[in-house]
Amino acid sequence: MIPTIPNMRTWRRNLARCARCLVKGRPASLRHMLEILGLCVIALTEELLATAKQSEVIGSGIGTRSSVSPTFGQSKELADNSDQYGKFPVGSRVQAVWSEDGEWYDATVEAITPNGYFVAYDEWGNKEEVDPDNVRPVETNALVEAERVAEATKQAIKRKIAQAASSDFQARTLPAKLRIQPEDPEDVKVTKRKKIHAFKSKMRVEQLEVAQNKRQNAWQQFQTTKGKTKKVGFFSGRKRESIFKSPDDPHGKVGVTGSGKGLTDFQRREKHLHLKGGSAETDD
Missing domain, CATH: 2.30.30.140 (SH3 type barrels.)
Known part of the structure; x- marks a missing residue:
C-alpha cells in the first residue's frame, strides 16, 4: 500500500494533538498519542520498504526485457x-x-x-x-600416490636416524641450582638429591637412545650397501642355473660346465727389441 496525502494529514493532526497534550500536562493522553504515532511510523516504514522492493522487482524485469534477449544458441x-x-x-x-x-x-x-x-x-x-x-x-593413481607417500616417510625416517647417529652424545653438566651448598637446609638438600637423581637418570636414557640410533644407522647402511649385491640361492629369490640346461653353443655338451664357450683368449706375447743409437743394425 502506497502512503497517500490524506494519511499524511491524519498523522500531522495526531502530532499536533500530542503537542497540545504536552502543553496542557496530560501525560495519559500524551502517552496514548505517542503510541499511535509510533504505530504510524512503523506502518509508514513498512509501506516504504514494500514500495521500494516492488519498484526494484519491476525495474529489474523491465531491464531484463529491454536488454538484448539471447537466442536459443546463446543461452545454451x-x-x-x-x-x-x-x-x-x-x-x-x-x-x-x-x-x-x-x-x-x-x-x-x-x-x-x-x-x-x-x-x-x-x-x-x-x-x-x-x-x-x-x-x-x-x-591421480591411488597406488602410485600411496607408494610416493610411503617412500617419503621412509626417507624422512632415514634422515632422522642419520641425524641422530651423526651427533655424538654430549653429557650436560649439572645445573648450578641443583648443586648442594653447605649452607642449604636439610629439607632443601633432600629435594636437590632427588632432582639430581632424576637428572642423571634422564642422561643415561638419552645416552642409550644415541647408542641405539648409531647401531640402527650402521645396520641400515650395511643393508643399503651390501644388500644390492646379486646373489643366487634358495633364499635370494634368484634361481641357480642348472648344469643340465641346453648350452648356448650348438656344439656344446649338456652337463659339462662351460661347454661351447671356447678357450680363454690370452694376449700374445712378443719379443721387444730395444735399439741403441736410434738405429738398428741388420745382418746382410
Missing part, C-alpha cells in the same frame, strides 16, 4: 560456459594441453576467459589461454 552457450566455469574455478590444479606439442601437462587455472581458461604450466612456467575441451582434472 552461456549454460555450457557456466558449467565449465563451475567445474574448474580459479586456482584449481588441472591438466591442460600445450599448444606447441599437444601433450597434457600439469597446470594451474589463473583466470577464466570467454573462450576457456588462462592457465600457467607448473613445470615450465608458460602461460596461455586453453580451450575448455583441452582442460581436465589431474589424474
Whole structure:
C-alpha cells in the first residue's frame, strides 16, 4: 500500500494533538498519542520498504526485457560456459594441453576467459589461454600416490636416524641450582638429591637412545650397501642355473660346465727389441 496525502494529514493532526497534550500536562493522553504515532511510523516504514522492493522487482524485469534477449544458441552457450566455469574455478590444479606439442601437462587455472581458461604450466612456467575441451582434472593413481607417500616417510625416517647417529652424545653438566651448598637446609638438600637423581637418570636414557640410533644407522647402511649385491640361492629369490640346461653353443655338451664357450683368449706375447743409437743394425 502506497502512503497517500490524506494519511499524511491524519498523522500531522495526531502530532499536533500530542503537542497540545504536552502543553496542557496530560501525560495519559500524551502517552496514548505517542503510541499511535509510533504505530504510524512503523506502518509508514513498512509501506516504504514494500514500495521500494516492488519498484526494484519491476525495474529489474523491465531491464531484463529491454536488454538484448539471447537466442536459443546463446543461452545454451552461456549454460555450457557456466558449467565449465563451475567445474574448474580459479586456482584449481588441472591438466591442460600445450599448444606447441599437444601433450597434457600439469597446470594451474589463473583466470577464466570467454573462450576457456588462462592457465600457467607448473613445470615450465608458460602461460596461455586453453580451450575448455583441452582442460581436465589431474589424474591421480591411488597406488602410485600411496607408494610416493610411503617412500617419503621412509626417507624422512632415514634422515632422522642419520641425524641422530651423526651427533655424538654430549653429557650436560649439572645445573648450578641443583648443586648442594653447605649452607642449604636439610629439607632443601633432600629435594636437590632427588632432582639430581632424576637428572642423571634422564642422561643415561638419552645416552642409550644415541647408542641405539648409531647401531640402527650402521645396520641400515650395511643393508643399503651390501644388500644390492646379486646373489643366487634358495633364499635370494634368484634361481641357480642348472648344469643340465641346453648350452648356448650348438656344439656344446649338456652337463659339462662351460661347454661351447671356447678357450680363454690370452694376449700374445712378443719379443721387444730395444735399439741403441736410434738405429738398428741388420745382418746382410
